[in-house]
Amino acid sequence: MISILAAPTNLGLRPPQDTSVPGCAKAPEALREAGLYSRLLRQGAEDAGVVIAGRYVDDWIAGSGRVRNQEALVDHAIRLADRIDAIIDRGRAPLVLGGDCSLLIGSGVALSRRGRYGLVHIDGHTDFRHPGNSDRCASVAGEDLAAAVGLHLPAVSDIHGLSPYFAPEHAIHVGCRDDDKGLEEAREVLAAVVPASQWISDPAGTLRMIRETLAAEELDGYWLHVDVDVLDPSIMPAVDSPDPGGLDRGQLTVLLSDLADDAIGADVCIFDPDLDPDGGYAELVADTIADALGGLGAHTRRSGIT
Known part of the structure; x- marks a missing residue:
């Protein structure tokens, strides 16, 4: 069954404006308030607690060879990895609720310790x-x-000498827009890249390609990373970098539902409650997660795969 693990980190984001910090660290509790926890708990999930991140400090200096909040970010990634490992060891599927996309580092560290895992990176940007x-x-x-496949600074992409957390040939990206700056390079490096436009025009064919690509590698399993900015901003504007041309809720639900059963676990990130004053977008995210990821890890549990 699912173990819900909150990872309320904002350490990987730039400040939205001077003297402020990103609001996505509030997402797990906003989703709890929107009914996500109670809905999943009724279906047999457990509340696995929280991995609290360190203080956000806008300490980045151009040319420093460091990333923003580097020490706190790496510390959080290691502690998150330990908790993910413990959940999988108990035969459960971790559902990590962020927070920002930097939590993929912790997920990657956990899985790279265990074996050869693939990654389906679902995001409005590469x-x-x-x-x-x-x-x-x-x-x-x-x-x-880029960090998860070993292309970033060693401090974040080679924690404990585990780089790459996901081999590039085991990683698939889905959801970027056609004008994404990293699109062409990602196509050269990764197993597959599926822009949002391709998924929208041919979901059945694209899903078949994703499954065939993952199956061909004889992996121990795969992880789902879900950034809600893959949704079109007409549906989900409560993110830090909204871009037109994204999926609608139904399209995302189909994609996740088909991949969830065979996934070892998943993370969901970037929803920002500061941009959702009446809570309506939190309800949309909560409903999408419950509908699409409610079966997370079901097949791996039946098969005894960890």
Whole structure:
């Protein structure tokens, strides 16, 4: 069954404005208030607690060779990895509620300790900025996929000598827009890249390709990373970087529902309650998670795969 693990980190994001901090660390409790926890608990999930992040400090300096909040971010990733490991050891599927996309580092550390795992990175952006293509690397929430496949600074991409957390040939990205700056490089490096437009135009064919790609690698399993900015901003504007051309709720639900049963676990991130004053978008995210990820890990549990 599912274990819900809150990871309320905002350490991987830039400040939304001077003197303020990103609001996505409030997401797990906003989703609890919207009924997500109670709905999943009724279905047999457990509340596995929280991995609290360190203090957000906007300490990045251009040319420093460091990312924003680096020490706190790495510390949180290691502690998150330990908790994910413990959940999987008990035969349960971790559902990690962020927080920002930097929590993919913790998920990657946990799985790279265990074996050969794939990654389905579902995001409105490729998050493929890294020191090899940019001199402005600063915020891991926009660089998480590059870090997860070993292309970032060793401090974040090679924790405990585990780089790459996911081999590039085991990673699939779904959901970026056609004008994404990292699209062409990601296509050259990863197993597959599926822009949102491709998923929208051919979901059945695309899903078949994703499954065939994962099956061909004889992996121990795969992880789902879900950034809710994959949704079109007409549906989900409560994110830090909304871009037009995204999926609608039904399209995302189909994608996640089909992949959830065979996934070892998942994380969901970037929803920002500060941009949702009446709670309506929290309800949308909660409903989508419950509908689409309620069966998370069901097949791996039946098969005894960990």
